[in-house]
Amino acid sequence: MLKVRIIPLLLLKGNSLVKSVSFADHRIVGDAMSTIKVFSRRFADEMIILDLDARDKGVINTELLKRISAECNMPLTFGGGIDSVEKADQAFYSGADKITINSAFFKKPEIIKKIVDRYGSQSIVLSLDVKKQDNDFIIYYNNASKIVTDLNLDQSIEKANMLGIGEILVNDINRDGMMNGLDLDLIETLRSRIKLPLIVAGGCADMEDFNSAFKLGVDGIAAGSIFHWIGESIVGIKTYLKDKDINVRTL
């Protein structure tokens, strides 16, 4: 049976890994290469790397990505300002197995269609930055900063289906880096509306969070802070989840 996935989500800035709080206030948590080596040995199911420099400066550091992929013995998803077929080529050529797209999904859907045709749906992950406000879900893009899309959640999901996106990663802006627990109401809503494989991120505080979200049917949980700051181990989390009858991959 298909296993649920536990996915370290790492933010790259230069040669360092950083961690944000509500998408801002980036703090350095370690050297990229050494941290990635550690995760590779700790039985993570996938790794997501979001390159902030690539997003902000528009250039992918392909040499670094090649070095990362050489150390990463699991499927590697890479994101960072990918808004052209050329940049997608660079990412895949440098060792990405999947790419995440964000701004381009809203601004250049025709490019996304081309990338999907070239690499197949299964390689393209939509990274959706969501903020729950009152009882509504606001979708942001461009570093979740100031820009609100004119699409609501359902419209974004519909557009993803139309463009042939293979998987959706939802980042909860309110809880990013807060370690105050996953927003289970948000996750339940997302699961009921998203038919594609769904990965959620934002707020993981403890092992029980993983249990609750997996029980709601998400395919993967991505997290950063819980690994960086609390030092919770992936093996430890998996042992806990197995005990709760969650279908995790164990050694």
Add this chain to the structure above:
Amino acid sequence: MLVGILKIGHGNIRSLLNTLEKFGCDVDLVSSKEEIASIDKLILPGVGSFNSAMKELENNELIIPIQEHARKKDILGICLGMQLMMKSGTEGGKSKGLNLINGKVDLLPNNLGRLPHIGWNDISSNDTNDLMINVDSNSNVYFVHSYQCLIKEQISMIHSDFYNQDFIAGFQKENIFGTQFHPEKSQNVGDLIIKNFLEHTNA
């Protein structure tokens, strides 16, 4: 030993290269008839869509060289690479495959669960299969696909399940091997499967 990776389509072959080099192989990216003739083992990697990949092989006149290689030397198709080995496929419009195996490629049932089938899943085999030497039953490997091979001949199969429905995760027909999963992304289990392919000798 010289292992050739067929240069086809677009996509990540870096992890495959890394794995092969770890096992001390000489690896060559091959894209011509002459290059294919010079190698001991051939790997068809798996990215892109069936129809466009076959068109590319046809345009580069590689179909016959690959079929000739497969007549006597070891060949491994990974993911789309395995699917290309079938007689026909439907992704991107119906088209002919390499016809190394009597089978076709079709979409996984979309009423059972979420597509694409992405993630780690168990594999097992009741048949003798050289790829599975020393691989424990129910080992986990990494899948990322929406299409599956439907094979009509009696050959050694590796199985997995898509929301409790059996599908073909791999096969061996003498010197012809396929894996629907990505061994190059499947950590220790994947390494073992690649090693088994590299160590396979034709009796």
